[in-house]
Amino acid sequence: MKSIRTKLKLNNKQKTLLAQHAGYSRWVYNWGLSLWNAAYKDGYKPNARKLRVVFTNHTKPLYPWMKNLSSKVYQYAFINLGEAFKRFFQGLGKYPRFKKKGKHDSFTIDNCGKPIELNGWNHKLPFIGMVKTYEPIEATTQKITISRQAGSWYLSCSYEFHAITTPKTTDVIGVDLGVKTLATLSDGKVFESVKSYRRFEAKLSRLQYLNRHKKVGSANGRAAQLKIARLHRRVANIRKDALHKLTTYLAKNHSVVVIEDLNVSGMLANHKLAKSIADQGFYEFRRQLEYKCQWYGSELVVDRFFPSSKTCSNCDHIQDMPLNLRTYDCQSCGLSIDRDLNASINLRKRVRNSEVSSECKTHSRDAVGLTVDACGRSAADSSGGSRK
Ligand SMILES: [Zn+2]
Numbered sequence: 001m002k003s004i005r006t007k008l009k010l011n012n013k014q015k016t017l018l019a020q021h022a023g024y025s026r027w028v029y030n031w032g033l034s035l036w037n038a039a040y041k042d043g044y045k046p047n048a049r050k051l052r053v054v055f056t057n058h059t060k061p062l063y064p065w066m067k068n069l070s071s072k073v074y075q076y077a078f079i080n081l082g083e084a085f086k087r088f089f090q091g092l093g094k095y096p097r098f099k100k101k102g103k104h105d106s107f108t109i110d111n112c113g114k115p116i117e118l119n120g121w122n123h124k125l126p127f128i129g130m131v132k133t134y135e136p137i138e139a140t141t142q143k144i145t146i147s148r149q150a151g152s153w154y155l156s157c158s159y160e161f162h163a164i165t166t167p168k169t170t171d172v173i174g175v176d177l178g179v180k181t182l183a184t185l186s187d188g189k190v191f192e193s194v195k196s197y198r199r200f201e202a203k204l205s206r207l208q209y210l211n212r213h214k215k216v217g218s219a220n221g222r223a224a225q226l227k228i229a230r231l232h233r234r235v236a237n238i239r240k241d242a243l244h245k246l247t248t249y250l251a252k253n254h255s256v257v258v259i260e261d262l263n264v265s266g267m268l269a270n271h272k273l274a275k276s277i278a279d280q281g282f283y284e285f286r287r288q289l290e291y292k293c294q295w296y297g298s299e300l301v302v303d304r305f306f307p308s309s310k311t312c313s314n315c316d317h318i319q320d321m322p323l324n325l326r327t328y329d330c331q332s333c334g335l336s337i338d339r340d341l342n343a344s345i346n347l348r349k350r351v352r353n354s355e356v357s358s359e360c361k362t363h364s365r366d367a368v369g370l371t372v373d374a375c376g377r378s379a380a381d382s383s384g385g386s387r388k
Contacts, residue, residue, distance in 0.1 A: 002161035002295075004139060008146070008153045009132040017128065018107075018146055018153055024069050025107035026099045028055065028077035033096055036081070048082030070127035076108035076143075106147035115140050118157070131155070150229035165297025166252045173254040174347030176308070176340045177282055180326070183246055184340035186348035194242045200235050207231065243281055243288065251292035258347040259289065261304045303350055313337065313345035 010018070032051045039046040055074065060066055066074070087093035110116070111126040118139045123131055125144065139159040147154050174186035182193040211224035250257050286302070293300040309328075310321050317332035321339065328335070328342040337345075 001158045003156065003158040004137060005154050005156035006133050006135055006137055008155055009134055010153055014128070014131065015153065018148070019105070021069055021073050021107045021109075021128075021146070022105035022148060023101070024066065025073045025077045026101065026105070028074040029081055030098045031055065031059065032078055032081045033098060036085070048078045048085070051081070052078040070109050072109040072112075072127070073107045076110075080108070104147070106145055108143055108145045110143040115142060116144060116157075123155075125155075150233045151226050161295070163295050163297060168253060168255045168298065170254045172256040172258065172348050172351050173250065174258045174308075174344040174349070175250065176260065176344040176347065177285065178340045181340060182242060184338070184344050185250075186341070186344040188341065190340075191242070191246050194238050197235050197239075199238075200231060204228070204231055204235075239281065243285055247285060247288040247292050251289060251296045251298050254298055256299045256301060256351055257289060257293060258301045258303055258351050259286065260306070260308055260343070260347060261302050301351055303347055306346070306350060308343040308346040308350075309339060311342075311346050313342045313349065 008014075032048070032055070035051055035054070036046045052075070055078070060074070081096065084093065084096040088095050109126055109128070116126065118137050118141065120136050120138075121132055123133065123137075125131055128146075133155065139157060141157040141159045144155055144157045147156065170187065172186075176184045178184055178193070180193070182191040184190050207224070207228050211221075211228070214221040214224050289300050307318060310318050312319070312328065312330040312332060312335055314330065314335040314337075315333040317330055319331055321328065326339050328337050328339050330336070
């Protein structure tokens with residue numbers, strides 16, 4: 001399954017319709033939650049299905065405005081409420097809370113069992129009607145969720161996706177995630193870091209300063225909040241975009257991608273560096289690579305316990321490399337090479353060496369302390385995160 005989330009291009013009438021549906025969903029969810037609480041207090045054992053029956057038979061007829069909106073919305077609101085309680089009972093979530101207007105506004109609808117076909121730029125959604133997207137999409141799905149974030153509406157859904165093996169230009173590539181750069185590849189290609197937050201930091205603090213006297217909840221205050229939220233979203237989007245471009249490039253064009261497991265390299269111990277790595281989203285990087293390698297038929301190798309930055313990529317000499325040294329100057333063979341490039345070449349060489357030493361790829365790699373994540377098979381420790 002692949003999931004997408006894309007922005008909707010709407011006119012004011014549609015925006016109002018979506019806001020009404022999101023309001024309907026919130027109303028029903030909160031109604032269900034308060035009845036659940038009350039029923040529980042009185043000694044009953046409520047569940048989402050029972051509450052829904054009460055709502056359909058007794059409550060819904062009292063509110064004529066509900067007739068003008070899709071009834072799918074309230075059905076999914078009860079499903080969501082039931083799921084929230086299920087998570088709570090399993091110890092996976094907090095006790096469900098009442099939803100607030102303007103916070104995580106969303107609703108889910110389906111097409112009465114028929115699949116919803118999304119094709120191109122214009123889409124016919126059940127009940128909502130025709131909507132446009134800013135990018136062409138292609139998906140066949142059972143249900144869609146529409147949500148509002150910082151004043152814009154988004155459509156999200158998941159659909160079945162068949163992995164395709166893309167033609168590969170390079171056999172093995174080593175990737176070193178850096179502090180100065182986002183990533184350095186063993187073939188010399190460099191992905192510059194975006195540092196999106198730092199770029200907008202000044203603008204953000206200026207906005208916050210200028211709006212410091214606006215009253216919370218007033219029209220002006222809300223407008224200012226929206227402006228700030230939009231800027232935050234922009235920062236996040238720039239960061240996401242850079243990371244997605246990198247991981248897609250790696251997974252699509254290389255048969256084997258070798259990365260270092262930062263968790264063990266001890267880099268996170270350095271606080272300043274840790275912040276920088278978090279800024280560049282190492283865990284998100286690994287998570288994306290894991291599922292994209294499956295999509296595009298490549299193999300992800302996570303290298304552990306290997307001093308890739310301390311080793312000379314030419315003669316295997318090992319020397320100390322303080323973090324401030326940007327160039328690797330080999331004391332043995334005299335090689336002078338960029339620190340990150342040296343590390344990425346070492347990572348690439350690790351796989352080449354182990355492939356030569358044994359016929360069975362997997363076993364030889366396990367023997368030298370690597371985790372193999374081939375397509376269709378999950379790694380022994382895929383602590384990097386769950387798959388999309
Ligand atoms: Zn050397």
